[in-house]
Amino acid sequence: MPENTLTITDNRTNRTYTLPIEDGTVRSMDMRKIKTSDDDFGLMLYDPAFMNTASCRSSITFIDGDRGILEYRGYPIEVLAERCTFLEVAYLLLFGKLPNATELKGWISEITHHTMLHETTKRFMEGFRYDAHPMAMIVSTVAALSTVYPEAKNVQDPANRLFQIKRLIAKMPTMAAMSYRHSVGFPYVYPDNDLSYTENFMNMLWKMVEPKYAANPVLARALDVLFILHADHEQNCSTNAMRSVGSSMSDPYVALASAAAALSGPLHGGANEQVLKMLDEIGSKDNVAAYIQKVKDGHGKLMGFGHRVYKNYDPRAKIIKRTAEEVFKVTGRNPKLEIALELERIALEDDYFVSRKLYPNVDFYSGIIYQAMGFNPEFFTVLFAIPRTVGWLAQWDEMLRDTEQKIARPRQIYTGERKKKFLAIEERGG
Ligand code: SDX
Numbered sequence: 001m002p003e004n005t006l007t008i009t010d011n012r013t014n015r016t017y018t019l020p021i022e023d024g025t026v027r028s029m030d031m032r033k034i035k036t037s038d039d040d041f042g043l044m045l046y047d048p049a050f051m052n053t054a055s056c057r058s059s060i061t062f063i064d065g066d067r068g069i070l071e072y073r074g075y076p077i078e079v080l081a082e083r084c085t086f087l088e089v090a091y092l093l094l095f096g097k098l099p100n101a102t103e104l105k106g107w108i109s110e111i112t113h114h115t116m117l118h119e120t121t122k123r124f125m126e127g128f129r130y131d132a133h134p135m136a137m138i139v140s141t142v143a144a145l146s147t148v149y150p151e152a153k154n155v156q157d158p159a160n161r162l163f164q165i166k167r168l169i170a171k172m173p174t175m176a177a178m179s180y181r182h183s184v185g186f187p188y189v190y191p192d193n194d195l196s197y198t199e200n201f202m203n204m205l206w207k208m209v210e211p212k213y214a215a216n217p218v219l220a221r222a223l224d225v226l227f228i229l230h231a232d233h234e235q236n237c238s239t240n241a242m243r244s245v246g247s248s249m250s251d252p253y254v255a256l257a258s259a260a261a262a263l264s265g266p267l268h269g270g271a272n273e274q275v276l277k278m279l280d281e282i283g284s285k286d287n288v289a290a291y292i293q294k295v296k297d298g299h300g301k302l303m304g305f306g307h308r309v310y311k312n313y314d315p316r317a318k319i320i321k322r323t324a325e326e327v328f329k330v331t332g333r334n335p336k337l338e339i340a341l342e343l344e345r346i347a348l349e350d351d352y353f354v355s356r357k358l359y360p361n362v363d364f365y366s367g368i369i370y371q372a373m374g375f376n377p378e379f380f381t382v383l384f385a386i387p388r389t390v391g392w393l394a395q396w397d398e399m400l401r402d403t404e405q406k407i408a409r410p411r412q413i414y415t416g417e418r419k420k421k422f423l424a425i426e427e428r429g430g
Helices: 028-033 077-083 086-095 101-112 119-126 134-148 158-184 197-206 217-229 237-246 252-263 271-282 285-296 315-331 336-347 351-355 362-373 377-401
Strands: 005-010 015-020 061-064 069-072
Touching (some): 015 028, 069 077, 069 086, 077 217, 086 197, 101 158, 119 158, 134 158, 134 377, 158 197, 158 252, 197 217, 217 315, 217 362, 237 252, 237 377, 252 377, 271 336, 285 336, 315 362
Antiparallel strands (some): 005 015, 061 069
């Protein structure tokens, strides 16, 4: 029997099938050959939540969940976080190679010169209530950009895609900062092209009446590192949304709005906000053991713990923990860190979590840093969405270049009734 094949015997018909194994997978469509009769539809694979389904081929991000390994385009995340800036990593994720000095200079200039928003978008954001959740504002405003750039619908043109990609990477911090300024009733601050990507973001968030905003370099670097860590993560829930919506050839603005909507859920990017709420609920180190017991008794989850892929420590969480120490030297230590460290210490010794391979993930420590930097918990997921915009767009562009990809349209197992007799309303009783 040739190697790299799977032989299946269908005991219903006693027929044997030999299917090719390619890249550790069997093609789901090959299962459709397994039939009980010529008019049989053939076998499907049932995989709720895609626990064991590869939806695409991708060369962007590699994760080894058992070993806690994360690489962007083959470079270990630890090296990139240490040696690169966020826009440098954005270039790597989008173009597949690290830029040289000339390429990086040009890339930074391109992004810098697209940070402004159309004035109608500013007025659109003014329509939100003062207490609108910033993630809901971002989802809505990104979708609204689709009305400003109708040419973005030409998604089959690579040059047009790249133009929209630059616009979105550049404008996400501007929209994010505006959602924050809206929530505190401060006037919007326009971009300052003299500043770096993260310094300009801080400028649009926190500049008051000083003539020129000066970002704290330690905080600006910490934000850059956090953005690098959040930039992509292969086929996570929100990237799946981006690819699925984009597969219908919708424009990148509405597709990215769907990805941001998916990210906002508490089991995904919304977890960092939930972690702070959990630490507030625990209140002090002394209450940690009781809280953990509550989780073990089935009342709620340990937010910021666990991962679909990582069954070891999330490598990003390790780097974030180190970055926290740098930030606290400037901001002062966040007292919540003590509660988080105690939570981690106890959980990692408890068989309930160890047996389920539940370790701190990227969201466990990020919120503690963000809060120390002055962000309120509602804004934490926005800080996730800004850098993940690069990953969503890189995955979207890769999907559109993939000749195997078509409109995403899963099948189902139908469990409802069939061919029911129709009753006129008079005959329905009640
Ligand atoms: C992100 O996919 C990505 O890459 C996402 C992300 C990215 O960069 O894009 O890494 C970002 O979303 C990180 C995850 C942030 N979410 C949270 O921190 C929320 C808390 N975590 C869980 O909800 C959960 O761990 C998930 C959603 C992250 C993963 O869930 P799975 O893979 O569906 O696992 P599961 O729910 O089937 O759990 C397996 C078992 C269950 O127990 P049993 O039914 O077997 O008894 O582990 C338990 C779960 O109850 N469990 C937890 C737990 N997470 C799982 N128990 C307590 N606390 C938790 N956090």
